[in-house]
Amino acid sequence: MTASIAYFSAEFGIDASIPIYSGGLGVLAGDHLKAASDLELPLSGVGILYRKGYFRQVVGEDGVQRHLYPEIDRTGQMEQVTDNEGRPLLVKVPIANRLVYLKAWRLQVGRIPLYLLDADVEANEETDRRLTDNLYAGDRHIRICQEIILGIGGVRLLHKLGVKPAVWHMNEGHSAFLTLERIREHSASGLSFHTALEAVKASTVFTTHTPVPAGHDQFDMQMMDHYLGDFYWQLGADRDTILALGRVGDSFNMTRLAMKTASVVNGVSALHEDVTKALFHHWLPYIPKQDIAVASVTNGVHIDTWLSPELKKLFSRYLSADWSGRTFEPAAWSGIRDIPSGELWERHQQAKERLLEGLLPDHEPSAKETLLIGFARRFATYKRALLIFMDLDRLDKIVNDPKRPVSFIFAGKAHPADDPGQQMIRRIVEISQMERFKGRIRFVENYDMGSAKLLVQGVDVWLNTPVKPMEASGTSGQKAALNGVLNCSVLDGWWSEGYNGRNGWAIQGAAEGSLERQAEEDSEALYRLLEEEIAPLYYRRDAHSVPLEWVNKMKESICTLAPRFNTHRMVREYSNRIYSPTEERGNRFTANGYEIAGKVAAYKRFIREQWQHVRVHSMHTHSSQGTRIGLTETFFQVHVYLGPIWEQDVRVEAVGSDGDGGIWKVKLKAVAELGKGLFRYEGTFRDQNDAMLHATANVRVFPVSSDFNNDFEMELTTWG
Numbered sequence: 001m002t003a004s005i006a007y008f009s010a011e012f013g014i015d016a017s018i019p020i021y022s023g024g025l026g027v028l029a030g031d032h033l034k035a036a037s038d039l040e041l042p043l044s045g046v047g048i049l050y051r052k053g054y055f056r057q058v059v060g061e062d063g064v065q066r067h068l069y070p071e072i073d074r075t076g077q078m079e080q081v082t083d084n085e086g087r088p089l090l091v092k093v094p095i096a097n098r099l100v101y102l103k104a105w106r107l108q109v110g111r112i113p114l115y116l117l118d119a120d121v122e123a124n125e126e127t128d129r130r131l132t133d134n135l136y137a138g139d140r141h142i143r144i145c146q147e148i149i150l151g152i153g154g155v156r157l158l159h160k161l162g163v164k165p166a167v168w169h170m171n172e173g174h175s176a177f178l179t180l181e182r183i184r185e186h187s188a189s190g191l192s193f194h195t196a197l198e199a200v201k202a203s204t205v206f207t208t209h210t211p212v213p214a215g216h217d218q219f220d221m222q223m224m225d226h227y228l229g230d231f232y233w234q235l236g237a238d239r240d241t242i243l244a245l246g247r248v249g250d251s252f253n254m255t256r257l258a259m260k261t262a263s264v265v266n267g268v269s270a271l272h273e274d275v276t277k278a279l280f281h282h283w284l285p286y287i288p289k290q291d292i293a294v295a296s297v298t299n300g301v302h303i304d305t306w307l308s309p310e311l312k313k314l315f316s317r318y319l320s321a322d323w324s325g326r327t328f329e330p331a332a333w334s335g336i337r338d339i340p341s342g343e344l345w346e347r348h349q350q351a352k353e354r355l356l357e358g359l360l361p362d363h364e365p366s367a368k369e370t371l372l373i374g375f376a377r378r379f380a381t382y383k384r385a386l387l388i389f390m391d392l393d394r395l396d397k398i399v400n401d402p403k404r405p406v407s408f409i410f411a412g413k414a415h416p417a418d419d420p421g422q423q424m425i426r427r428i429v430e431i432s433q434m435e436r437f438k439g440r441i442r443f444v445e446n447y448d449m450g451s452a453k454l455l456v457q458g459v460d461v462w463l464n465t466p467v468k469p470m471e472a473s474g475t476s477g478q479k480a481a482l483n484g485v486l487n488c489s490v491l492d493g494w495w496s497e498g499y500n501g502r503n504g505w506a507i508q509g510a511a512e513g514s515l516e517r518q519a520e521e522d523s524e525a526l527y528r529l530l531e532e533e534i535a536p537l538y539y540r541r542d543a544h545s546v547p548l549e550w551v552n553k554m555k556e557s558i559c560t561l562a563p564r565f566n567t568h569r570m571v572r573e574y575s576n577r578i579y580s581p582t583e584e585r586g587n588r589f590t591a592n593g594y595e596i597a598g599k600v601a602a603y604k605r606f607i608r609e610q611w612q613h614v615r616v617h618s619m620h621t622h623s624s625q626g627t628r629i630g631l632t633e634t635f636f637q638v639h640v641y642l643g644p645i646w647e648q649d650v651r652v653e654a655v656g657s658d659g660d661g662g663i664w665k666v667k668l669k670a671v672a673e674l675g676k677g678l679f680r681y682e683g684t685f686r687d688q689n690d691a692m693l694h695a696t697a698n699v700r701v702f703p704v705s706s707d708f709n710n711d712f713e714m715e716l717t718t719w720g
Helices: 024-038 140-160 177-188 193-202 221-235 239-243 254-260 270-281 309-318 330-338 341-359 365-369 392-399 419-432 449-458 476-482 515-538 548-561 567-613 690-694
Strands: 005-009 043-048 056-059 065-068 091-095 098-109 112-118 167-171 204-207 218-220 251-253 264-267 371-376 406-411 441-444 461-464 486-490 504-507 615-623 633-641 650-657 663-675 678-686 698-703
Touching: 005 024, 005 140, 024 043, 024 098, 024 112, 024 167, 024 567, 043 140, 065 419, 091 140, 091 221, 098 140, 112 140, 140 177, 140 221, 167 177, 167 567, 177 193, 177 221, 177 254, 193 204, 193 567, 204 567, 218 221, 221 239, 221 251, 251 254, 264 270, 264 567, 309 330, 309 341, 330 548, 341 365, 341 449, 341 548, 371 449, 371 515, 392 406, 392 515, 406 449, 419 441, 449 476, 461 476, 476 486, 476 548, 486 515, 486 548, 504 515, 515 548, 615 698, 633 650, 633 663, 633 698, 650 678
Parallel strands: 005 043, 005 167, 043 112, 167 204, 204 264, 371 406, 371 461, 406 441, 461 486, 486 504
Antiparallel strands: 056 065, 091 098, 098 112, 218 251, 615 633, 633 678, 650 663, 650 698, 663 678
16 A cells, blocks of 8 residues: 555543544554554544544533533644644634634654644634634534544645645545545536545545444435535535435435445444444335445454553563564464463452552452452443342342452443443442441542553453443453453443453353343343352462462463454454555546546436336246255346336346345346347356255346446346
């Protein structure tokens, strides 16, 4: 990869001292930049400098979450971007019939520049200066303004700096307005809207992290008109054409916009790929879920950021000298198994002591020897922070077992507008104050990257209890695994790929049913694990008080999980599988005066205009052992009317259910033109699946082109 990449994200977690992140999305973005720096990838980050960042959490004895908004020191670790004459470099963005001025700050992340936009400019009205005060402001009007600032302002800033990315990566849909701004730029240079759209799409990548519709930003059309109405005409198309890019019902959906203006869409775990396909299937009901073009690149964590100092020193003694540059190779970690168990346990205990001194300075003397389980993450209801408290009497027996006591430490913030999340925090604090749980259940306020490091490096077990499949990936458990902390988690997100039966524990309760039933069975499974496996294993010691079997499990966790779930592997995968092909595609579409982009735009326009004529006239089948589909071999003959569309511009397939949640499909070949746009297609399918006996065949027709990046790029299908 030689050309540059622009990486846009609404939040970045670089360090606890710069709180412009709220959770995993931002920390992942920060780790992405750090890994890109390590790998010398030519990448620039673009985000927003929130003057007051995300809130500082204070939780009193009443359990009520209070929100403080101290200003970020903008002069410490970053510098203001200036022009050639040393003046602040400014860009302007259109917001509701006015121009808002933005300055920018540069934060150097190793080799990678991170540019942060800031509306606190004297030339702006006071209300506009406050637009970038807070991350994820609850007000929808501020939210759309921030997304205009990020998307449109970010593109204008890069171009004013002379940065010309070959690949544009949208980390979530918040920045998707960047595609409209890039279309505007191409239109201003004389390209038609549709040609500009193809050129932009060819060089754009979209990563989605959200597993539920409610997590996608959307704005009503009146709000779009109010804030971007003066922007439409600059794109070279009418209002309806532009709004169609993001229309879902009566709203403009930023995820839909990102999906329609990117050539590659990916989820952040293998399971999340399937979840995303199901989610997008609601928008594309005529395309089987399995055929929706979503890939996956499973998230990882930046090892140098999250590995404890104790283990860094230990690994430098037992691993090869170049291990830190080969973290994505399993062989680089094989030496972990050679570390004496006593040494690894001693280093873990040192990290645990740092945690206790840093977060629980009033801890009991026996705390270091007590099994400590951590639960720290954003307090969203689907993460089920209260699952462990389903049966307080049973929990009482677990935590106060005289021979095998257990302690829990909780941390995390709930969004200021999320009352259910705040009520969960209040309940945990309430339980922690009950006499039987004092000292055994603790809540630590103001969870940030600093406290996260102490927790993932120092607890013994990392607990994760989301409602499956609501966890897109999750990365806190990856950080814990890197440090030899054992995961105990629902098989969701990354853990469904990482768990092998020997490197942690899987909470395997109810896979289906109501949320109440899932909670009951998952909590029962969790209690059993604690009682029968986790606590007994932890307290099973040798003559030197080392839990040898536990330490072997720690080694298994590090060896099997660290090489797979780190950002060196992740960013290499993005570079090889996504960035490089996207760079090539973008260059091809813009070469020779945007020749391919113009050809694809014209082709799509012709297909859309003529698609109304396409229909399936008839389908006949014959099986070698009868007439029922699915018996050994089935012959298909289909008559399809294409009108003025050529037969090589479509694919005709027989499609059916395989009876096991998947589909089978047979590509049919045009064997005869019967005149006046009518063609006969034929094909044979040799069945190797008994479930085919129960299948029903259909025929579908859809447009294809060697210039498409996926079979259903036009989102057109005719069934018969």
